[in-house]
Amino acid sequence: MKKIGFLSFGHWTPAEGSMVRTASDALLQSIELAVAAEEVGADGAYFRVHHFARQLASPFPLLAAAAARTSRIELGTAVIDMRYENPLYMAEDAGAADLISARRLQLGISRGSPEQVIDGYRYFGYVPADGTSDADMAREHTAVFLDVLGGEGFAQPNPRPMFPNPPGLLRVEPHSPGLRDRIWWGAGTRATAEWTAQQGMNLMSSTLLTEDTGVPFHQLQAEQIQRFRSAWTEAGHEREPRVSVSRSIFPIVSDLDRRLFWRDTHSTDQVGFLEGGNARFGKTYAGEPDKLIAELAEDEAVAAADTLLLTVPNQLGVDYNAHVIESVVTELAPALGWR
Known part of the structure; x- marks a missing residue:
């Protein structure tokens, strides 16, 4: 069975028509959408993290709050x-947050994307070492994070502590066993997917790849997934990895659906220029259910992935997005053999 979740960027703006007008709206509605997604049979609630933006930023309070309101779905970041x-x-x-959720966290991490401010990480107190890049710094932070999640002690205990210590070196607490295996890397290229496998992280791939070989997006992404799995096997990891892809999918089953997404019924891949190189963006799937079933059946990357994340237009509100998620889970998924 293919796991199906939603991915929200958590936009908020007081603009006309927005049902998410404040940061409070974005946070509280994110929790409500996680609850609604669980009720309609989805498998996951994932949230994008952007700093200095009118979007979701600090993920762990949100994940913990969603965990307290749900019991089954995975909760993650992307x-x-x-x-x-x-x-x-x-x-x-x-x-x-993982212990509060009873070990349902699935954390997607990465080097990040273009941000709202120039070198925003510097305001947070992080500067790449001389001769290194911000991408190098992200990978250094990741290496430390993964090592600490392993649960081994590394800190010398105080010989006269306030409270008794267990024997040996101390680790960061609280430790949640198994979380290390539920870390994903958001890879934008085939080479980065191979690096992800070598590090023993799951692969998270979105609707954007920061390279272009001239083939359709779904085929390039399917090659990325294949390279990831080959590199995983070569690395000799014992467990089976997971792979997620993101898609914008909008079944048109009502007049409101048609008014909102009729312009996307003929969507195609787009090729653009991002951070100094070519990039390929995947298309939006919008149309009558029979049309979407036929189109998605031809998507090689969706077929290769075990997890599908539905990117949702969160500013349309909880009820509408729950409707979209339910349409995919109950109408499209069974017809495609995902359920």
Whole structure:
């Protein structure tokens, strides 16, 4: 069975027509959408992290709050920008949220994407070492984070502590066993997917790849997934990895659906220029259910992935997005053999 979740960027704006007008709206409605998604049979609630933006930013309070309101679905990020993170503090927050959720966290992390301010991570106190890049710094933070999640002690205990210590070196607490295996890397290229496998992280791939070979997006992404799995096997990891892809999918089953998404019924891939190189963006799937079933059956990357994240227009509100998720889960998924 293919797991199906939603991915929200958590936009909020007081603009006309927006049902998410404040940061409070974005946070509270994110929790309500996680509850609604569980009720309609979805498998996951994932949230994008952007700093200095009118979007969701600090993920762990949100994940913990959603965990307290749900009991079954996975709760995750897609993705946390590791350039901004203190790895030890992040391990504490992640461990606590994972224990609150009864080990349902699935944390997507990455180098991050273009942000709202120039070198925003510098305002958070992080500067790449001389001769290195911000991407190098993100990977350094990631290496520390993954190592700490392993649960081995590394800190010398105080010989005269306030409270008794267990024997040996101390680790970051709280520790949540198994969380290390539920870390995903948001890879934008085939080479990065191979690196992800070598590090023993799951692969998270979105509707954007920062390279272009001239083939359709879904085929390029399917090659990325194949390279990831081959590199995983070569690395000799014992467990089976997971792979997620993101898609914008809008079944048109009502007049409101048609008014909102008729312009996307003929969507195609787009090729653009991002951060100094070519990039390929995947198309939006919008149309009558029979049309979408036929189109999605031809999507090689969706077929190759075990997890599908539905990117939702969160500013349309909880009820509408729950309707979209339910349409995919109950109408499209069974016809495609995902359920």
